[in-house]
Structure formats: structure tokens, C-alpha cells
Amino acid sequence: MIPLSWYLILSAALFSIGLFGVLSRRNAVAILLGIELMLNAVNINLVSFWRYGDVSMMAGQVFAIIVFAVAASEVAVGLALVISVYRSRNTVIADEIDLMKW
Amino acid sequence: MTFTQIIFLVTAAVILGSALMVVSTRNLVHAALWLIVTLFGVAVLYAILNASFLAVVQVVVYIGAIAILFIFAIMLTRREMRDRGPQLNRGWWLNIIIAGLTFGGLFWMLQGWSGFSKAAADFPSGYDAVGQLGKALVSPTGFVLPFEVASVLLLAALVGAVYVAFARK
Amino acid sequence: MQNDWLYIGLFLVVGALVPAMALMTSWIVAPKKPNPIKQSTYECGMETVGENWVQFKAQYYIFALVFLVFDVETVFLFPWAVSLGQLSLFAVVEGIVFILILIAGLIYAWRKGMLEWV
């Protein structure tokens, strides 16, 4: 069987890749893609803890579903913000959205 | 090395490879498609973990809805799809170090933990994960509050997104 | 349970191979005589003007958005529906409250005129 460590290492690696994407991408939509990767890494951890812990405790799965809801809300509002900014400022580059600086 | 382990390793390679493509491809639509590959790989992982419900939900929610929403959003903000100029920030090599440090730190913290290489126990006989999940979600001693809060969260997201995206009307 | 998914995986492979085989056969059998006119983008005989990326109106996004919210909602409702038979009336009421909250969102979008195809 697969030991728990494999899942944890995989999810840590996925989280780091997502973090890299969030930090270095210039396009706001691409930043949201990176956030999706990070949320998925979290979900892998939650589900593997459910499987490797006491399976009659459903906390792991319930939290994973809540993360689904959070991811959906985040994407919905985040992309709506991006579209709204694009319509008023004509750009989706995060660096150029600097109205609040002044 | 057992059969399951081989499947796991292949899936893990696919997940990590496509995740790298997501953060590095120049073409945004391709990035979204690579994200779909990653998400599908995660669904396969859930299947290996015997979480059937979550595996199916992963496909339904992520590939069926979230990925579609991403592609719609990319096409709505079309200006950046033909990718002129750099797609990464100037200090991207610094971010590689940060990401590497995060991974190293997580790994170092985890490998000191006693349950790190635990093996999974067998399921009790007659175990019904979906039924258990349903009971846990609505029982007053379980997760009834998160269940209702999730509904409010989705409502807030719907109202907020509709308001933000179409404030001009 | 894992065997179930192994079977689905096999189905995935065979289900992809069969159409792929059809494509391969046609690739071998079919003639290949490309020319620029044949390969140009089909627009009922018109020349293509500008780029092939057209920008879409945001209306499409709204429908995908409302769908996403309801999709996630039903994910919560399926386990509830499965275990309903073993639960009290209270659980049914909880589910109904859950649905009603989301229907409120639908009504909001409706009242805002977001469900119109403009």
C-alpha cells in the first residue's frame, strides 16, 4: 500500500508550484489558476488524512467539500472582479491595476 | 512495488508536470487546459484513496464548472490571450527560491512527525462513505452549521459576483 | 471499491482508443491533397476579417456563474438525499432551508435582470 507520506509530499510540491504561479504570474486570471492549484493541494491533504485516520470520522471529507464551495466562490467573485476591471481599465495585468496607489 | 503504487506514481508525475505547465505556459488557454489535466489527476488520486464521492465531485465541480468559468473569463478578457510581453514578473527567479523554501520547510516539518509513513487501515465492512457523509452534514452534533454557512457563502458569492461584474446596469 | 475505479479507468482507455482508431484508419485511407484555399477558415466564402478571436459579451459568464453556484449546491445535497431515509424530519427541514437560501440568490439575479439575454 501507499504510505501517507507520498500524498503529503505530493501535496506540498503542488502547493509550492501553485505558490510560484501566484507570485510570479502577471495576468490576474493566471494568478487565480495558481490559487486553484494551492486549494487542490490542501484538498489532497484533507482527503488523505480522512483515509489514513479514523474513516468513521467524516471531518476530512466534509472539509474537502467546504473547500470546493470556497474555491467556487473564490473563482466566481475573483473572475467577476477581473472582468469588471478589464471593462473599466482595459487590462488584466495585475501590476497595471494600480488605481489604489495614489 | 505494487500495481496501486505504480498508478499513484504515474498520476503524481502527471499532476506535477501539468501543474508546472499551468504556471509556465505563455498561452493562457493552454494554461487553463493544463489545469484541467491537473484536476483530473487529483480526481484519480481521490479514487485511489477510495473517496469515490469526492472523485466524481472533483470532475463535476472543477472540470464541469470551474474550468468552464475560467475559459469563459479568459475569452472575455481577450486582449491578453495573444501573449505579448513577458508572462512572468521580473523577479520570478526569486519566487522559485521562495517556492523551493516552502516545499523544503513543509517537507522538513512533516518528516519529523510520527505519523508520516503511516499505512491505511482497511474499511469496516458495510461501510457507506456517502451515507456517512450525508449524516455528518446534517446531524446537529456534526457539521450542520458549516452546511448552512456554505449555502450562505454561495449566496454571497452569487450576489457579489453578479453585482461586481455588472455594476453598470 | 478500488476495483470499480480500475474498471472505469479501463473504460476510459478503451473509450478513447476506439474513436482514436477510427481517426487513424481514416488518416491512412483518406487522400491528402491540401491547398491554401481548402485550408482557409470557413466563413461561407467570405475572407476572414481581423483576428479569429472575437470578444464575447459578458452575458455568457453570468450563466456559467449561476450554474457554478447551483452545481456546488447540489454537491452538498446529494449526500443529504442519500441518507435522508435514516434521518429525522429536522434534517429535511435543514435541506429545505439550504435550498431556499440559494433560491434567494436566483431571485436576486432575476430581479437584477441578469438572466435576460441582452
Added chain:
Amino acid sequence: MNFWTNPVNFVAQWLLGLLTGWGMPGWLASLLIQFIGVVVLVSMMMLIDIFLVWIERKVVARFQDRLGPNRVGPFGMIQPFADIIKLLIKEDITPDGADKLIYNLAPVLSLMSVLLLWAIVPLAPVIFGVDLNVGVLYIIAAGAIGTLSIILAAWASNNKFALVGAFRQVAVLVSFEVPMLATMLIPTVLAGSMGMNEIVQSQNVWYIVLAPLAGLIFMVAAIAELGRAPFDLNEAESEIVAGYHIEYTGMKFGLFYAGELLHAFTFGGFWAVLFLGGYRFFGLENLGPIVAAVILMAKALFGYWLIMWVRYTVMRIRIDHMLAFNWKFLTPLAFVLLMLTALMNALLRGTSSGVYILGMLLTNVILGWVIIEILRGLSRRERERIEGVATVKNFPSPHPLSQGERGKG
């Protein structure tokens, strides 16, 4: 155990004995047997698919008072094979600027998403691919891959019409998925399970009797999901020439077409499983699994025939009407029905089966009646707005139902 009571298992055991007798390790032999099972099931579906082309053409011909294919073979039955050969030897045109890999991947994914559905259809109590405990959601998951293939096809073929067509098609697909999900929850509530086999087993009374409205909404949503008339946006020649598969020729187009036909038949099958009692037919299924499989196939064909009937009778609906019909009518109705069903199911659980059936049926009938009355009122108000109060009062509408449709949709 013999062939008649459990044919699949019988053949599998025989093969297992044969293969292990040749010195093959047990796990490899069982994997190989599973593989053979999958190949047999998939090729059976492809054969049925070819047959469906013939049925579709014959039926549409009868609807339109024609003969249909009648030259090649008896009753033109060899016609679809001739069609396939024609598609195979046609030149494949890949347009300039196409994303080659994705362009070729999309039709494969399209047909695959339909074939995948047959992994969970219970043909008989002992003949099924797998009995997943999340079967109902699996249908939607496979559908998600189909939706994806539409976007991929349009995006990869680098054509404005294709992209517009795909966006419209996807908007309709995802919209109608909401009432479909809600009505799929109703058999789940009634059976207390998402497993296909369990849903069939618990239908001592067909769910079409317990929840006729749900069956109706499911059928409407399924037709929209299939992109068939009256919801056939992807073929709107006058507006978007052919929608997402405009740039596809030869066998690639053939795969989209085959996928669409098989999809319709498959949804006929799921309609039968979820609402018409699947392979059960008043005890006839006890004769043997093969009889049961035939019953299911007959019911699936009946569902397919219904879909065809609607297709060739009703004209295409405009996209704004279609979406308004979904979001302002079907979706609220489906969720109200779901809430009522869950409530009535909980309230009537302890009572005798007669009271239970009557209660459920009455709930549906009353809800349907209330909805029709509301629609009538709305359409009346709409007509009074347009034509003036006096005209409407003096000349009551001759067809209240059709007027109701117009006022609402």
C-alpha cells in the same frame, strides 16, 4: 451457476480457468478478462450506434412522409455501413491556424464521454459494468467531459462561428444541467441511494408514477443537454452555420455525429433506469438476465423514440427564450418539486404503500396544476398588456396552454 442465470460471470469464470490453466498469473488473467469485458461492451455500443443511424433515418422519413434509406440491403439496413466507408475515405481538412493536437483530441473526447456512461448502466441485475455508489453524479461527470470537448473543438479550429456556436451551446448545456441535477436528486431521495442498480431494485412502483413531473423535467433537460430540436443550437444554420464542429470534416465530424446519436439513446436508457424501472417489467425480468437486458434496451429505444418524436415535431426555440425558460421556469420548478418530494417522503414514510403512492402522485399533480394556473394568469396579463383588456375579455384564448407557454417562455 449456469449460463442462463448469470451469463457474464459464467463466461468470466470459464475464461479465468482457461487462462490460469495456461500458466498466466491470476491478477493478470482477471485484468485481461475485465479488459475483454470492456472491449465487448464498447464495441456492442458502437454497433448499436451504427444501427441507430439507420433507425433515426427511417423514423425521420416516416415522420416526414418519405421512405428513407431503402436501396442498400434489405430495408436499407446496410446504408449506415456505406456512410461509414464514405466518411472514412473523405479527405480530412485541418484549417490553418488550428491547434492540431486539441483539434484532433476534441472529437475523441466527445465520443468517449458518451461511451463512458455505459460503464454504469445496469443491463440486468447481474449484467453491469460497475455498480458505483455515486452513479447518478457519474452521469454528470461524464457529461462535463462532453461539455469540455465542445469548447476544445471550437477553440482549436480557430473560427469565429465555431467559437460563437460553442459559447452558445455551452451556455445552454450548463443552464439545463441545473434542473437535470435537481430532478436526478428526486430518484436519489426516493431510493436512498445513488447506485444505479439500487435505484432500479427499489422501484417496486416506477418513479414515473411517484414523480411524473420530475420525469418530465428530466426529459426536457435531457433533450436540451443533447442539443437536439427544439434546443438544437449547434445546428442553427441560419445563424452560426453549424456551431462548434463547423471546421470538422470526414471521420472527425462522424465521431461528433455518432456521439450525439449514442448520447440520445443513452439518455433514453438513463430515463428508463431512473424513472421507468430500468430492467424491471412486471416480473418478466425474473426469467433471466438476458430477458432483463432486452427489456432495458427496449425501454431505452422507447426513450430514444420520444426524443426523436419531439425533435421532428417541434421547431427550434430562440436562445433567449430557451435560457429564460430554463432559469425562470424549469429551475425554480425543479427545486420546489425537490423540496416537496423530500418533505412528503419524510411525512408519508410510515404509512401504507397505497397512501404513499397516492400522496406522492397528488403532490405532483397539484404542483403541476398550480404551475399551469400561474402560467395562465401571467399569459393573460401579458396579452392584456399587448392587445388591450377589452379584446382579451371578449375573446378568450382558444388554446390556454400554448398561450401560457408564450407568456412565460
